Amino acid sequence: MMQSLSPRTPRENQLPPELIIRNITRTIGDKILWSNISFSVRRGETIFIRGPSGVGKTLLLRSLACLDPIQTGGSITFEDKTPDQITIPKWRALITYVFQQRIAFRGTPSELYYTAQRFSAQRGRPRGDLPAIIHELGLEQAVLNQPWSELSGGQAQRVQIAVAVALCPSILLLDEPTSSLDVESARRVERVLKNCGAGLIWVSHDPQQPARVGGRVLDLPGGFESLVSTPPASPAVAQPSSLPKSSKKSTVRRQLIPSDDNED
Structure with missing residues:
Protein backbone atom coordinates (compact mmCIF):
# COMPACT_ATOMS: atom_id res chain seq x y z
CA MET A 1 0.00 0.00 0.00
CA MET A 2 1.32 3.45 -0.89
CA GLN A 3 1.93 5.99 1.84
CA SER A 4 0.40 9.43 2.01
CA LEU A 5 2.45 12.42 0.95
CA SER A 6 2.90 13.73 4.46
CA PRO A 7 1.50 11.64 7.32
CA ARG A 8 1.03 13.59 10.54
CA THR A 9 1.32 12.38 14.10
CA PRO A 10 -1.28 13.14 16.83
CA ARG A 11 1.23 15.51 18.44
CA GLU A 12 1.61 17.49 15.21
CA ASN A 13 -2.16 17.81 14.99
CA GLN A 14 -2.11 19.59 18.37
CA LEU A 15 0.40 22.25 17.33
CA PRO A 16 -0.76 25.88 17.44
CA PRO A 17 -1.79 27.66 14.23
CA GLY A 54 -17.57 39.28 -6.62
CA VAL A 55 -17.29 38.88 -2.84
CA GLY A 56 -13.49 39.10 -2.92
CA LYS A 57 -12.29 35.52 -2.50
CA THR A 58 -9.34 36.04 -4.85
CA LEU A 59 -8.56 39.35 -3.19
CA LEU A 60 -8.37 37.54 0.14
CA LEU A 61 -5.78 35.12 -1.25
CA ARG A 62 -3.83 37.98 -2.81
CA SER A 63 -3.76 39.76 0.54
CA LEU A 64 -2.43 36.65 2.28
CA ALA A 65 0.26 36.35 -0.41
CA CYS A 66 1.18 40.03 0.09
CA LEU A 67 0.19 40.85 -3.48
CA ASP A 68 -2.45 43.29 -2.20
CA PRO A 69 -2.08 45.35 0.99
CA ILE A 70 -3.80 44.48 4.24
CA GLN A 71 -6.06 47.42 4.96
CA THR A 72 -5.85 49.38 8.19
CA GLY A 73 -6.75 47.56 11.39
CA GLY A 74 -6.05 43.96 10.46
CA SER A 75 -2.95 41.78 10.55
CA ILE A 76 -1.52 38.52 9.25
CA THR A 77 1.32 36.66 10.93
CA PHE A 78 3.18 33.43 10.32
CA GLU A 79 4.66 31.88 13.46
CA ASP A 80 4.05 35.23 15.20
CA LYS A 81 6.01 37.24 12.62
CA THR A 82 4.65 39.75 10.14
CA PRO A 83 5.52 39.70 6.43
CA ASP A 84 7.90 42.62 6.92
CA GLN A 85 9.70 40.80 9.73
CA ILE A 86 10.07 37.67 7.60
CA THR A 87 10.67 39.67 4.33
CA ILE A 88 8.26 39.46 1.43
CA PRO A 89 10.33 37.02 -0.71
CA LYS A 90 10.65 34.56 2.20
CA TRP A 91 6.96 35.02 3.05
CA ARG A 92 6.03 33.99 -0.49
CA ALA A 93 8.33 30.96 -0.25
CA LEU A 94 6.50 29.91 2.92
CA ILE A 95 3.02 30.93 1.78
CA THR A 96 2.67 30.25 -1.93
CA TYR A 97 -0.15 31.42 -4.18
CA VAL A 98 -1.26 29.16 -7.05
CA PHE A 99 -3.13 31.38 -9.50
CA GLN A 100 -6.37 30.36 -11.16
CA GLN A 101 -5.58 31.92 -14.51
CA ARG A 102 -2.85 30.59 -16.74
CA ILE A 103 0.44 32.45 -16.33
CA ALA A 104 2.55 33.17 -19.42
CA PHE A 105 5.73 31.55 -18.11
CA ARG A 106 8.75 31.46 -20.40
CA GLY A 107 10.76 28.34 -21.12
CA THR A 108 9.85 24.96 -19.65
CA PRO A 109 8.53 23.86 -16.25
CA SER A 110 11.94 22.33 -15.44
CA GLU A 111 13.71 25.60 -16.14
CA LEU A 112 11.26 27.50 -13.96
CA TYR A 113 11.64 25.03 -11.09
CA TYR A 114 15.44 25.24 -11.12
CA THR A 115 15.33 29.03 -11.38
CA ALA A 116 13.04 29.22 -8.35
CA GLN A 117 15.44 27.11 -6.28
CA ARG A 118 18.25 29.59 -6.91
CA PHE A 119 16.36 32.46 -5.30
CA SER A 120 17.79 33.35 -1.90
CA ALA A 121 14.37 32.92 -0.26
CA GLN A 122 14.28 29.29 -1.44
CA ARG A 123 17.83 28.26 -0.53
CA GLY A 124 18.14 25.54 2.08
CA ARG A 125 14.44 24.70 2.00
CA PRO A 126 13.17 21.08 1.69
CA ARG A 127 12.11 19.78 -1.70
CA GLY A 128 9.60 17.21 -2.87
CA ASP A 129 10.09 14.85 -5.79
CA LEU A 130 8.65 16.76 -8.74
CA PRO A 131 8.67 13.81 -11.20
CA ALA A 132 6.78 11.68 -8.65
CA ILE A 133 4.19 14.40 -8.12
CA ILE A 134 3.80 14.81 -11.87
CA HIS A 135 3.16 11.06 -12.10
CA GLU A 136 0.53 11.17 -9.34
CA LEU A 137 -1.25 13.94 -11.24
CA GLY A 138 -1.57 11.66 -14.27
CA LEU A 139 0.98 13.44 -16.43
CA GLU A 140 3.96 12.15 -18.40
CA GLN A 141 7.45 13.24 -17.32
CA ALA A 142 7.92 14.79 -20.77
CA VAL A 143 5.72 17.75 -19.80
CA LEU A 144 8.53 19.05 -17.59
CA ASN A 145 10.67 19.73 -20.66
CA GLN A 146 7.94 21.08 -22.92
CA PRO A 147 7.57 24.84 -23.38
CA TRP A 148 4.77 26.19 -21.22
CA SER A 149 3.16 27.59 -24.36
CA GLU A 150 2.72 24.05 -25.74
CA LEU A 151 0.89 22.70 -22.68
CA SER A 152 -2.89 22.50 -22.70
CA GLY A 153 -4.80 24.49 -20.11
CA GLY A 154 -5.38 21.41 -17.96
CA GLN A 155 -1.74 20.32 -18.23
CA ALA A 156 -0.46 23.77 -17.31
CA GLN A 157 -2.76 23.95 -14.29
CA ARG A 158 -1.60 20.58 -12.97
CA VAL A 159 2.07 21.35 -13.61
CA GLN A 160 1.78 24.66 -11.72
CA ILE A 161 0.29 22.75 -8.78
CA ALA A 162 3.04 20.10 -8.97
CA VAL A 163 5.76 22.76 -8.91
CA ALA A 164 4.19 24.53 -5.95
CA VAL A 165 3.86 21.27 -4.00
CA ALA A 166 7.46 20.24 -4.85
CA LEU A 167 8.80 23.51 -3.41
CA CYS A 168 7.31 22.47 -0.04
CA PRO A 169 5.71 25.69 1.23
CA SER A 170 4.09 25.68 4.65
CA ILE A 171 0.83 27.10 3.29
CA LEU A 172 -0.66 26.86 -0.21
CA LEU A 173 -3.15 29.49 -1.37
CA LEU A 174 -5.27 27.79 -4.03
CA ASP A 175 -7.52 29.77 -6.34
CA GLU A 176 -9.88 27.28 -8.02
CA PRO A 177 -7.08 24.73 -8.65
CA THR A 178 -9.39 22.22 -10.37
CA SER A 179 -11.57 24.65 -12.33
CA SER A 180 -10.38 23.63 -15.81
CA LEU A 181 -9.92 19.91 -15.14
CA ASP A 182 -11.97 16.85 -15.97
CA VAL A 183 -13.33 14.75 -13.11
CA GLU A 184 -10.47 12.23 -12.98
CA SER A 185 -7.77 14.92 -13.10
CA ALA A 186 -9.57 16.95 -10.43
CA ARG A 187 -9.69 13.95 -8.10
CA ARG A 188 -5.96 13.38 -8.59
CA VAL A 189 -5.27 17.00 -7.71
CA GLU A 190 -7.45 16.73 -4.61
CA ARG A 191 -5.56 13.64 -3.42
CA VAL A 192 -2.13 15.17 -4.01
CA LEU A 193 -3.05 18.41 -2.25
CA LYS A 194 -4.73 16.63 0.65
CA ASN A 195 -1.61 14.54 1.26
CA CYS A 196 1.10 17.13 0.55
CA GLY A 197 1.44 18.22 4.19
CA ALA A 198 0.98 21.95 3.60
CA GLY A 199 -1.82 23.99 5.07
CA LEU A 200 -4.37 24.71 2.34
CA ILE A 201 -6.48 27.83 1.94
CA TRP A 202 -8.64 26.80 -0.98
CA VAL A 203 -11.13 28.87 -2.98
CA SER A 204 -13.67 26.56 -4.61
CA HIS A 205 -17.01 26.84 -6.38
CA ASP A 206 -17.51 23.06 -6.30
CA PRO A 207 -20.08 22.48 -3.52
CA GLN A 208 -18.99 18.83 -3.11
CA GLN A 209 -15.25 19.48 -2.93
CA PRO A 210 -15.05 20.29 0.81
CA ALA A 211 -16.85 17.04 1.62
CA ARG A 212 -14.41 15.04 -0.51
CA VAL A 213 -11.28 16.68 0.87
CA GLY A 214 -12.36 17.50 4.43
CA GLY A 215 -11.44 20.42 6.63
CA ARG A 216 -13.23 23.66 7.45
CA VAL A 217 -15.26 26.12 5.41
CA LEU A 218 -15.14 29.90 5.71
CA ASP A 219 -18.15 31.60 4.13
CA LEU A 220 -17.74 35.14 2.87
CA PRO A 221 -18.77 37.85 3.37
CA GLY A 222 -19.84 36.96 6.91
CA GLY A 223 -16.72 35.02 7.87
CA PHE A 224 -18.65 32.15 9.47
CA GLU A 225 -16.70 28.91 9.86
CA SER A 226 -18.09 25.40 9.72
CA LEU A 227 -16.45 21.99 10.04
CA VAL A 228 -16.58 19.38 7.29
CA SER A 229 -16.11 15.75 8.26
CA THR A 230 -12.71 14.57 7.08
CA PRO A 231 -12.68 11.54 4.76
CA PRO A 232 -10.05 8.86 5.40
CA ALA A 233 -6.69 9.49 3.79
CA SER A 234 -6.49 8.02 0.31
CA PRO A 235 -3.86 5.32 -0.21
CA ALA A 236 -3.72 6.14 -3.90
CA VAL A 237 -1.09 8.87 -3.62
CA ALA A 238 2.50 7.79 -3.22
CA GLN A 239 4.87 9.71 -1.01
CA PRO A 240 7.29 11.34 -3.47
CA SER A 241 10.28 10.83 -1.20
CA SER A 242 9.59 7.09 -1.10
CA LEU A 243 9.71 6.72 -4.88
CA PRO A 244 12.91 6.29 -6.89
CA LYS A 245 14.47 9.64 -7.64
CA SER A 246 14.63 10.70 -11.25
CA SER A 247 18.08 10.71 -12.79
CA LYS A 248 17.27 14.18 -14.03
CA LYS A 249 16.99 17.10 -11.70
CA SER A 250 13.46 18.24 -11.04
CA THR A 251 12.31 21.76 -12.04
CA VAL A 252 9.77 24.88 -11.44
CA ARG A 253 8.32 28.10 -9.74
CA ARG A 254 8.73 31.73 -9.86
CA GLN A 255 5.73 33.50 -8.48
CA LEU A 256 4.69 35.94 -11.19
CA ILE A 257 2.08 38.58 -10.50
CA PRO A 258 -0.72 39.20 -12.99
CA SER A 259 -1.36 42.89 -13.50
CA ASP A 260 -5.14 42.67 -13.33
CA ASP A 261 -7.18 42.47 -10.15
CA ASN A 262 -9.95 39.92 -9.82
CA GLU A 263 -12.65 40.53 -7.27
CA ASP A 264 -13.95 36.95 -7.28
Whole structure:
Protein backbone atom coordinates (compact mmCIF):
# COMPACT_ATOMS: atom_id res chain seq x y z
CA MET A 1 0.00 0.00 0.00
CA MET A 2 1.32 3.45 -0.89
CA GLN A 3 1.93 5.99 1.84
CA SER A 4 0.40 9.43 2.01
CA LEU A 5 2.45 12.42 0.95
CA SER A 6 2.90 13.73 4.46
CA PRO A 7 1.50 11.64 7.32
CA ARG A 8 1.03 13.59 10.54
CA THR A 9 1.32 12.38 14.10
CA PRO A 10 -1.28 13.14 16.83
CA ARG A 11 1.23 15.51 18.44
CA GLU A 12 1.61 17.49 15.21
CA ASN A 13 -2.16 17.81 14.99
CA GLN A 14 -2.11 19.59 18.37
CA LEU A 15 0.40 22.25 17.33
CA PRO A 16 -0.76 25.88 17.44
CA PRO A 17 -1.79 27.66 14.23
CA GLU A 18 1.03 28.95 12.05
CA LEU A 19 -0.76 31.45 9.81
CA ILE A 20 -3.08 33.71 11.77
CA ILE A 21 -5.40 36.25 10.15
CA ARG A 22 -6.89 38.84 12.50
CA ASN A 23 -9.70 41.26 11.73
CA ILE A 24 -8.88 41.96 8.10
CA THR A 25 -11.23 44.08 6.00
CA ARG A 26 -11.45 44.64 2.27
CA THR A 27 -13.11 47.57 0.56
CA ILE A 28 -13.22 48.74 -3.04
CA GLY A 29 -14.18 52.38 -3.17
CA ASP A 30 -17.17 52.74 -0.87
CA LYS A 31 -18.06 49.05 -1.11
CA ILE A 32 -17.18 46.78 1.83
CA LEU A 33 -16.57 43.27 0.50
CA TRP A 34 -15.98 41.76 3.94
CA SER A 35 -14.89 43.09 7.31
CA ASN A 36 -13.14 41.85 10.46
CA ILE A 37 -12.42 38.40 9.03
CA SER A 38 -10.34 36.20 11.36
CA PHE A 39 -9.16 32.61 10.99
CA SER A 40 -6.03 30.50 11.24
CA VAL A 41 -4.44 27.49 9.57
CA ARG A 42 -1.40 25.31 10.11
CA ARG A 43 0.42 22.62 8.18
CA GLY A 44 -1.83 19.72 7.26
CA GLU A 45 -5.08 21.67 7.69
CA THR A 46 -7.50 22.69 4.96
CA ILE A 47 -9.87 25.64 4.98
CA PHE A 48 -12.17 26.25 2.02
CA ILE A 49 -13.23 29.79 1.13
CA ARG A 50 -16.75 30.07 -0.28
CA GLY A 51 -18.96 32.94 -1.29
CA PRO A 52 -20.85 34.51 -4.18
CA SER A 53 -19.05 35.85 -7.22
CA GLY A 54 -17.57 39.28 -6.62
CA VAL A 55 -17.29 38.88 -2.84
CA GLY A 56 -13.49 39.10 -2.92
CA LYS A 57 -12.29 35.52 -2.50
CA THR A 58 -9.34 36.04 -4.85
CA LEU A 59 -8.56 39.35 -3.19
CA LEU A 60 -8.37 37.54 0.14
CA LEU A 61 -5.78 35.12 -1.25
CA ARG A 62 -3.83 37.98 -2.81
CA SER A 63 -3.76 39.76 0.54
CA LEU A 64 -2.43 36.65 2.28
CA ALA A 65 0.26 36.35 -0.41
CA CYS A 66 1.18 40.03 0.09
CA LEU A 67 0.19 40.85 -3.48
CA ASP A 68 -2.45 43.29 -2.20
CA PRO A 69 -2.08 45.35 0.99
CA ILE A 70 -3.80 44.48 4.24
CA GLN A 71 -6.06 47.42 4.96
CA THR A 72 -5.85 49.38 8.19
CA GLY A 73 -6.75 47.56 11.39
CA GLY A 74 -6.05 43.96 10.46
CA SER A 75 -2.95 41.78 10.55
CA ILE A 76 -1.52 38.52 9.25
CA THR A 77 1.32 36.66 10.93
CA PHE A 78 3.18 33.43 10.32
CA GLU A 79 4.66 31.88 13.46
CA ASP A 80 4.05 35.23 15.20
CA LYS A 81 6.01 37.24 12.62
CA THR A 82 4.65 39.75 10.14
CA PRO A 83 5.52 39.70 6.43
CA ASP A 84 7.90 42.62 6.92
CA GLN A 85 9.70 40.80 9.73
CA ILE A 86 10.07 37.67 7.60
CA THR A 87 10.67 39.67 4.33
CA ILE A 88 8.26 39.46 1.43
CA PRO A 89 10.33 37.02 -0.71
CA LYS A 90 10.65 34.56 2.20
CA TRP A 91 6.96 35.02 3.05
CA ARG A 92 6.03 33.99 -0.49
CA ALA A 93 8.33 30.96 -0.25
CA LEU A 94 6.50 29.91 2.92
CA ILE A 95 3.02 30.93 1.78
CA THR A 96 2.67 30.25 -1.93
CA TYR A 97 -0.15 31.42 -4.18
CA VAL A 98 -1.26 29.16 -7.05
CA PHE A 99 -3.13 31.38 -9.50
CA GLN A 100 -6.37 30.36 -11.16
CA GLN A 101 -5.58 31.92 -14.51
CA ARG A 102 -2.85 30.59 -16.74
CA ILE A 103 0.44 32.45 -16.33
CA ALA A 104 2.55 33.17 -19.42
CA PHE A 105 5.73 31.55 -18.11
CA ARG A 106 8.75 31.46 -20.40
CA GLY A 107 10.76 28.34 -21.12
CA THR A 108 9.85 24.96 -19.65
CA PRO A 109 8.53 23.86 -16.25
CA SER A 110 11.94 22.33 -15.44
CA GLU A 111 13.71 25.60 -16.14
CA LEU A 112 11.26 27.50 -13.96
CA TYR A 113 11.64 25.03 -11.09
CA TYR A 114 15.44 25.24 -11.12
CA THR A 115 15.33 29.03 -11.38
CA ALA A 116 13.04 29.22 -8.35
CA GLN A 117 15.44 27.11 -6.28
CA ARG A 118 18.25 29.59 -6.91
CA PHE A 119 16.36 32.46 -5.30
CA SER A 120 17.79 33.35 -1.90
CA ALA A 121 14.37 32.92 -0.26
CA GLN A 122 14.28 29.29 -1.44
CA ARG A 123 17.83 28.26 -0.53
CA GLY A 124 18.14 25.54 2.08
CA ARG A 125 14.44 24.70 2.00
CA PRO A 126 13.17 21.08 1.69
CA ARG A 127 12.11 19.78 -1.70
CA GLY A 128 9.60 17.21 -2.87
CA ASP A 129 10.09 14.85 -5.79
CA LEU A 130 8.65 16.76 -8.74
CA PRO A 131 8.67 13.81 -11.20
CA ALA A 132 6.78 11.68 -8.65
CA ILE A 133 4.19 14.40 -8.12
CA ILE A 134 3.80 14.81 -11.87
CA HIS A 135 3.16 11.06 -12.10
CA GLU A 136 0.53 11.17 -9.34
CA LEU A 137 -1.25 13.94 -11.24
CA GLY A 138 -1.57 11.66 -14.27
CA LEU A 139 0.98 13.44 -16.43
CA GLU A 140 3.96 12.15 -18.40
CA GLN A 141 7.45 13.24 -17.32
CA ALA A 142 7.92 14.79 -20.77
CA VAL A 143 5.72 17.75 -19.80
CA LEU A 144 8.53 19.05 -17.59
CA ASN A 145 10.67 19.73 -20.66
CA GLN A 146 7.94 21.08 -22.92
CA PRO A 147 7.57 24.84 -23.38
CA TRP A 148 4.77 26.19 -21.22
CA SER A 149 3.16 27.59 -24.36
CA GLU A 150 2.72 24.05 -25.74
CA LEU A 151 0.89 22.70 -22.68
CA SER A 152 -2.89 22.50 -22.70
CA GLY A 153 -4.80 24.49 -20.11
CA GLY A 154 -5.38 21.41 -17.96
CA GLN A 155 -1.74 20.32 -18.23
CA ALA A 156 -0.46 23.77 -17.31
CA GLN A 157 -2.76 23.95 -14.29
CA ARG A 158 -1.60 20.58 -12.97
CA VAL A 159 2.07 21.35 -13.61
CA GLN A 160 1.78 24.66 -11.72
CA ILE A 161 0.29 22.75 -8.78
CA ALA A 162 3.04 20.10 -8.97
CA VAL A 163 5.76 22.76 -8.91
CA ALA A 164 4.19 24.53 -5.95
CA VAL A 165 3.86 21.27 -4.00
CA ALA A 166 7.46 20.24 -4.85
CA LEU A 167 8.80 23.51 -3.41
CA CYS A 168 7.31 22.47 -0.04
CA PRO A 169 5.71 25.69 1.23
CA SER A 170 4.09 25.68 4.65
CA ILE A 171 0.83 27.10 3.29
CA LEU A 172 -0.66 26.86 -0.21
CA LEU A 173 -3.15 29.49 -1.37
CA LEU A 174 -5.27 27.79 -4.03
CA ASP A 175 -7.52 29.77 -6.34
CA GLU A 176 -9.88 27.28 -8.02
CA PRO A 177 -7.08 24.73 -8.65
CA THR A 178 -9.39 22.22 -10.37
CA SER A 179 -11.57 24.65 -12.33
CA SER A 180 -10.38 23.63 -15.81
CA LEU A 181 -9.92 19.91 -15.14
CA ASP A 182 -11.97 16.85 -15.97
CA VAL A 183 -13.33 14.75 -13.11
CA GLU A 184 -10.47 12.23 -12.98
CA SER A 185 -7.77 14.92 -13.10
CA ALA A 186 -9.57 16.95 -10.43
CA ARG A 187 -9.69 13.95 -8.10
CA ARG A 188 -5.96 13.38 -8.59
CA VAL A 189 -5.27 17.00 -7.71
CA GLU A 190 -7.45 16.73 -4.61
CA ARG A 191 -5.56 13.64 -3.42
CA VAL A 192 -2.13 15.17 -4.01
CA LEU A 193 -3.05 18.41 -2.25
CA LYS A 194 -4.73 16.63 0.65
CA ASN A 195 -1.61 14.54 1.26
CA CYS A 196 1.10 17.13 0.55
CA GLY A 197 1.44 18.22 4.19
CA ALA A 198 0.98 21.95 3.60
CA GLY A 199 -1.82 23.99 5.07
CA LEU A 200 -4.37 24.71 2.34
CA ILE A 201 -6.48 27.83 1.94
CA TRP A 202 -8.64 26.80 -0.98
CA VAL A 203 -11.13 28.87 -2.98
CA SER A 204 -13.67 26.56 -4.61
CA HIS A 205 -17.01 26.84 -6.38
CA ASP A 206 -17.51 23.06 -6.30
CA PRO A 207 -20.08 22.48 -3.52
CA GLN A 208 -18.99 18.83 -3.11
CA GLN A 209 -15.25 19.48 -2.93
CA PRO A 210 -15.05 20.29 0.81
CA ALA A 211 -16.85 17.04 1.62
CA ARG A 212 -14.41 15.04 -0.51
CA VAL A 213 -11.28 16.68 0.87
CA GLY A 214 -12.36 17.50 4.43
CA GLY A 215 -11.44 20.42 6.63
CA ARG A 216 -13.23 23.66 7.45
CA VAL A 217 -15.26 26.12 5.41
CA LEU A 218 -15.14 29.90 5.71
CA ASP A 219 -18.15 31.60 4.13
CA LEU A 220 -17.74 35.14 2.87
CA PRO A 221 -18.77 37.85 3.37
CA GLY A 222 -19.84 36.96 6.91
CA GLY A 223 -16.72 35.02 7.87
CA PHE A 224 -18.65 32.15 9.47
CA GLU A 225 -16.70 28.91 9.86
CA SER A 226 -18.09 25.40 9.72
CA LEU A 227 -16.45 21.99 10.04
CA VAL A 228 -16.58 19.38 7.29
CA SER A 229 -16.11 15.75 8.26
CA THR A 230 -12.71 14.57 7.08
CA PRO A 231 -12.68 11.54 4.76
CA PRO A 232 -10.05 8.86 5.40
CA ALA A 233 -6.69 9.49 3.79
CA SER A 234 -6.49 8.02 0.31
CA PRO A 235 -3.86 5.32 -0.21
CA ALA A 236 -3.72 6.14 -3.90
CA VAL A 237 -1.09 8.87 -3.62
CA ALA A 238 2.50 7.79 -3.22
CA GLN A 239 4.87 9.71 -1.01
CA PRO A 240 7.29 11.34 -3.47
CA SER A 241 10.28 10.83 -1.20
CA SER A 242 9.59 7.09 -1.10
CA LEU A 243 9.71 6.72 -4.88
CA PRO A 244 12.91 6.29 -6.89
CA LYS A 245 14.47 9.64 -7.64
CA SER A 246 14.63 10.70 -11.25
CA SER A 247 18.08 10.71 -12.79
CA LYS A 248 17.27 14.18 -14.03
CA LYS A 249 16.99 17.10 -11.70
CA SER A 250 13.46 18.24 -11.04
CA THR A 251 12.31 21.76 -12.04
CA VAL A 252 9.77 24.88 -11.44
CA ARG A 253 8.32 28.10 -9.74
CA ARG A 254 8.73 31.73 -9.86
CA GLN A 255 5.73 33.50 -8.48
CA LEU A 256 4.69 35.94 -11.19
CA ILE A 257 2.08 38.58 -10.50
CA PRO A 258 -0.72 39.20 -12.99
CA SER A 259 -1.36 42.89 -13.50
CA ASP A 260 -5.14 42.67 -13.33
CA ASP A 261 -7.18 42.47 -10.15
CA ASN A 262 -9.95 39.92 -9.82
CA GLU A 263 -12.65 40.53 -7.27
CA ASP A 264 -13.95 36.95 -7.28
